[in-house]
Amino acid sequence: MSCRTDLTDAQWHALSPYLPANPKRGHPFADHRRVINGILWRIKLGTPWRDIPERYGPWRTCHDRLARWERDDTWLRIVQALQGVTDTQGHINWEGASIDSTHLRAHRSAVGARKQSPQHDPRVVILEEWLGHSRGGRTTKLHLCADGNARPLSIVLSAGQRADGPFLIPVLEAIRVPRPGKGRPRSRPPVIRVDRAYGARVYRRLVHARGIRFVCPEREDARRHRIKKGAHGGCPPAFDANAYKGKNVVKRAVNRLKDFRAIATRYEKRGRNFMAVILVACLVLWL
Template sequence: MSARLVITDAMWARIEPLMPPDPGRGRRWADHRRTLEAIAWKYRTCSPWRDLPDELGAFQTAHKRLVRWGADGTWGRILAALLAAADAGDDIGWIVSVDSTVCRAHQHAAGARKNTGAAYRAEPDHHGLGRSRGGLSTKIHVASDSLARPLAFYITAGQAGDAPAFEAIMARIRVPRSGLGRPRTRPTVVLADRAYSSRAIRGYLRRRGIRAVIPQPADQVGHRLRRGRSGGRPPAFDPEAYKQRNAVERCIGRLKQWRGLAIRTDKLALAYQAALHLVAILIWARR
């Protein structure tokens, strides 16, 4: 059986200069391109690691590199470099949409130990898994640009709310400049649905000088009207701008085309987030 590859020569020309160099000691690293294809094959098909085709190398190599580069931030740095190149070419739409999606977790995702070692300090104790009426699940909070491409991710347990994670996902929007200057962290507009309509979120965006386009749910409108004058004015809302919020829905649809992301089988949230970063890298390398 021949594995279908996803990394084109043009994509690899953008990714290859960003890959870590061989440390120059011990055994030489396996070919980076083949290893990335191996990881992509696993998450595209949602197959067990041991079923990796022989032509893509040893599954242990692909799995170790996925987790280690997730722990040391390599995947995030590669994505940041691609975002910086896109920003330098004025190819990022800074009307940002925020939303979340719940992904069912396979039973194999459960059972990881709480103490995963000092190398994995970013790993939460609950491993990003929650148990609700529907069973085990993970929630991915996504910020996308206006062209439905991911800018940042944040993983929580599946039963977690959207609003409490808003500031965390906004803090992960960080696009370095290609030259001098601080990284860009502030969109011009943020679009979000009614789940993010709170005084705290609106105040946070106002303090940062970001225009909020967030509709009010019916209960908040009713509470304000019942209070009369003391209820204050309704928050500004631009229905025409809100039509662009479908960008984050399309971005989530792109991510869930990868079956290994739509159904989580990873025991570690660190590995699952590393896979999200890899898919985002491939999306931005394809631009």
């Protein structure tokens, strides 16, 4: 019996060509569709991993698949492959791209991951857990770029207390939509819509240097400073109010991601596992 969180037949046929084949050595993968449906059931409902129904197989298999495919970037490659197919069909609205961030409240079970120190073992890499303090308590901040159809083009995570501006360029650099055949992936939308949090002059220069049109209202403090300097304050930055109306697409993309309860509230201790949860949700949105 199928569940409403399971992949449909059409989604499965679109996804299956990009899933890894069985390894030449060792045990073969458990059924991909069953395991992915188990992962989707868990992140959609936000339940503990141990509560995954038996029809999806052992819960440890679902959890291990999620973590293993994040470590070798399998989830990211699948999302980018689906983006490339959509772009080849001409269904990515690059002209409507927008960037923003949102806070994700961390559950108490997400706190307390054991820290790894290179002093004991130089081979250990310190993992970023992306947990910080903000007005809402322990939070993770999700920075994303969405296309004009409210689908995420790139995702970057940070601690909840971090400012938005420093992550503008990392979000742009994380866009890697493959092209058919050989060649570099597409990474630059022609226009970006952002709010005043990104309106500092340094961010405007960095975006313009990449040949991207920057649609952002002027910051109030920058406006007062410019007026105070009088004729030496220069002209106000160009701002297209009509183009800025399309910024709501990134808010809609955030709402679609937060429909997955394991994203609206972070339950994962490890930051990389939480990133995998977000990538699986992005995969469904692109399907």
